Amino acid sequence: MFRTALRNVLAHKARLLMTVLAVMLGVAFVSGTLIFTDTLSHAFRKQSAKSYEGVAVGITSYVDIDDGEETGLSQRTLDRIGELDGVASVTGRVNGFAGVGDPDGKLIGAEWSNTGSNFAPGKDGEDPAYDFTDGSGPVRDGQIALDEDTAAKGEFEVGDKVRVATNGPVREFTLTGVFTTDDGAVGAGGSLVLFDTSLAQRLYLKPGHFHDATVTSAPGADDERILDAVKPLIPENSEAKTGAALAEDQAWTIEQDMSSLNQMLLSFAGIALFVGVFLIANTFTMLVAQRTRDLALMRAVGASRKQITRSVLAEAGLVGLVASVVGFGLGVALAAGLRSGMAAFDMKVPGGPLVIGTTPLMTALAVGILVTMFAAWLPGRRAGRIPPVAAMNSVHAVPTTKSLVCATPSGPLSPRSASR
Incomplete structure (x- = not known):
């Protein structure tokens, strides 16, 4: 099932591009915010300690x-x-x-x-x-x-x-x-x-x-x-x-200020991810609809509903992983740009390298993968409900009573009338 999911991802690269972009932007905001605030916090804490030497x-x-x-x-x-x-x-x-x-x-x-x-x-x-x-x-x-x-x-x-x-x-x-x-x-x-x-x-x-x-x-x-x-x-x-206590007090104040800035910037990331959820769900819904016969054939040869659902979630996980890695790279660039851009507001930032810890990286991967899989969960459930008999149809969806209604100049016919 994993190999099937991988082939499906590679077969629909163009359609999954918008999903990748949505997740990538959200992850870039999250990771960039965390790196930026960590960098500022570290720089100001270092400056604070120096001022009380x-x-x-x-x-x-x-x-x-x-x-x-x-x-x-x-x-x-x-x-x-x-x-x-x-x-x-x-x-x-x-x-x-x-x-x-x-x-x-x-x-x-x-x-x-x-x-x-x-x-x-x-x-x-x-x-x-x-x-x-x-x-x-x-x-x-x-x-x-x-x-x-x-x-x-x-x-x-x-x-x-x-x-x-x-x-x-x-x-x-x-x-x-x-x-x-x-x-x-x-x-x-x-x-x-x-x-x-x-x-x-x-x-x-x-x-x-x-x-x-x-x-x-x-x-x-x-x-x-x-x-x-x-x-x-x-x-x-x-x-x-003592000077050490004063440095700690100032460092705590800096942490509080960085926390407020962190929450404000993360709110933009939350908005981007919220919009991305709908885009991801819509993309996987279309992909499932296009592959109805393929999924039905997999059911016919013995795949269970849970296996079908897991294959769709595996595709989402792969897409989320790629988007998270790329988004983290953009987040690093975004953090560097934000620090440089502060000079435009006459705000002097203490010198020092970007602080790239494990927390922003793990958070970026977790957010990107989990958000993508969450958005794809409902389309995956629908894919698992496709019956094996759907493989015998030439349409992309399972026939329903509503789809059998025929339209005539005088109005729609019921399924029973249409069969006559």
Whole structure:
């Protein structure tokens, strides 16, 4: 029966082409979506882990309003943390909105992800969070530094005047440096502006206070012990976690975001497969009708109903297998195209290879084969009901009472009248 199914597939290649295309497109959507989201998830998780390298403890302050003034982590608190055993350095950060205008006055980057922060140099004059490709960080009021993507979009060079909008009026600053960053807002198509720390505090919080802080440890120090020592020193409206825990939290957030994107893209695949089911069922119905006499002869020589049904399902399985393999290849190309196409929306995707795991491959094969066999199941059942006597007919279907009705100018005759 399997050899018969294989011969039937090869004998009807043209008619099965539309079935192959329907399954192939659905499988391409499914596998492409899974590969694309796996690739993005892996890239962002890797970037997240990199951004927390060297961070022993991260502190986040949930800013409240106290007597009309916003408060956060005070410089005194950071100084006390810096005196703990095993702590190498403490860096405070403030952040808020900062929109950069291009020479024509248009906003650069996605509005919701345009941020500003402070340049916090260490004893060596460098800020470990940023690598400068040109110039240096701002050291006084009236100076800023820009991420390299924003500088390239605005065609800014060190020494140029740049208009920046913050919580107050638009101001003009001198560009002192251009840097690279793993900041998620920049990766999502936004911009990042670095100000001198004292200016950033006046813009976003209050002098001498910070929203967040990162603690680095001395060689050989234990991060958990540092965390236990930090917790009693921070305000009640603040939270401290190890760098490893923060990386895991960010990775979980990324997984949730990828899950939402995954579901949205898979819905298109579901629509394609849903439409494909009807096309597949219609194709196999026509094939069964054309092979009525052949199937009846097989019944006459001893084939059972179940064997006939299984032969049709075997044909569907072969078609589904071929379509799934080809569709998976298209899915890989689709995932690569989607990743490249994100650049058109100013979304920066971390570099790295496509992540092609076993799950997308097995899912593609399972979906393609099972959907094809499911759609062909009803035509297969009908094929199994063809009686052996149908092999003696010259038509492609078993005669029924309705088919024996004769039409005359005066109207149809009943089967009994027609036999007279």
